[in-house]
Amino acid sequence: MKTNKILEHFFERGGDWMDRTGKWDGILMGDPEKDVDRCLVTWIPSLKALRYMVDNQIKLMICHEPLFWTNATTIEVTPETELKSDFIKDNDLTVMRLHNAWDGWPEIGTLWAWAKFLGLPSTPTAVSADGKQHRYDIDPVTVEELAKSIAKRCAPIGEPMVQLTGEASPVVSKIGLSTGIVQDLDEFLRMGCDCSVVCSDSMGTWNHTQKAEDRNQPVICVNLGTTQEPGMVSLSKYINDNIAGLAAEHLPHGNMFELIG
């Protein structure tokens, strides 16, 4: 199957949430005409993942984040970018990014997959206007118990402890959930949430956490890589179930950090 046909599959089925400029969704490097029957699905197109492709004779990668550590479309040529792009060229690899596409894909995309991974209800009670923040209602539980249960689920993907800001004892039941960098703690309050589960990149600077603490809004923070891993699993499954002639293998990434102490 040609790589551009695979991309076309997503554009044909995806809605207006997909980015058609090639910045967030599209072929980042390599040959759009390449014929493939296998692909590697992983969150980050790291050098480690690219080496895995070579070691396992996989020619196409479908990933979520950019290749050269920036979302800019113009890439400054540096020794580091050259090293990575030469590796891709020398090994005849193709890298496709599905970012907005999979973030917005209903029911199985990044945020839905993250909610399911956490054991939340299958349908959000409320969704923000931009679709990037969900509220899920659960049986009342203390913030500490909720944080512990989230940590227990996240442990297998490298995050056995999560960060809690605020009091641990309040009982909560209306959980705000987001992934990626887009989230707004004020918006979670407007949505009626009494606890927010956010990812590390969305927390901005100290002022966000401090404002939440000043108004008694508990916040549980999980690493960006952890929150997006379930979406990579659902993307792999989607490809295997829906794109005939293409077999997807998932390469886990998980938490960006290891906790040491």
Add this chain to the structure above:
Amino acid sequence: MKVSKIVKHFFERGSDWMLSQTDGIIAGDPEKDVDRCLVTWMPSFKALRYMVEHNFELLICHEALFWTGEHIIDETDPDIAVKAAYIRDNNLTVVRIHDGWDSWPEIGIPWAWAKFLGIDSAPVAMVKGGVCQQRYDIEPIAVGELVKSMAKRCAAVGEPMLQFAGDKSQVVSKIGINTGGIGDIDRFIQMGCDCSVTIDEFARTTGGGGCNKILKAKDINHPVICVDHGTAEEPGMVTLTQYINDSIEGLAAEHLPHGSTFRLIG
């Protein structure tokens, strides 16, 4: 002692690194007479309540009151209105010493942080035009061991485990250290560092660096140790308290610890 005199003390001794936007009286009466002050990193509601309970009328802090660095505060915002009313109703005054203490030589925020981490030597290099990125040379050590030793020290201020990206077995000796929202791994590499100790805000996309920076560091085998912003700035609050007690006659400072912004649960 009048609060305005206390601020003047810092401006007179601080050099051109002090900034009127981030250093000065941010709430209350400049003419208030005080003989005690509370020193803490964040002017949180919790800290303000502590002041009232312990009869403090002056807070000297590092960060902003209303969760923004902006000068103009919208008091129609209900969250701001509640906090502003609490300060007025309890006749409190709040002084912010931010850039002032970030750059105060030898005892300011980055120096205090390095010392807290067990690095007693002077920095080998500093970022030109700023001091918040410094390089310290230490005896060669496996970076995994370095993280453990730092975590042990940080446990005392609420962060017993640190975030690490890279290969733990890599031996390092040229350590880049930054505090605050300023930190650039490329800059650390230009400074010859073989390991970076950064704060979490820098490792966030919206915090000036982003996950992409960490992912780049991984791609180029540059180990990164990541610590909470509150943890990294706590030692500087201890030195500020000590400085006031040693250097400003007629003013007794008490330190209210803040420490890590979060608690690890799992």
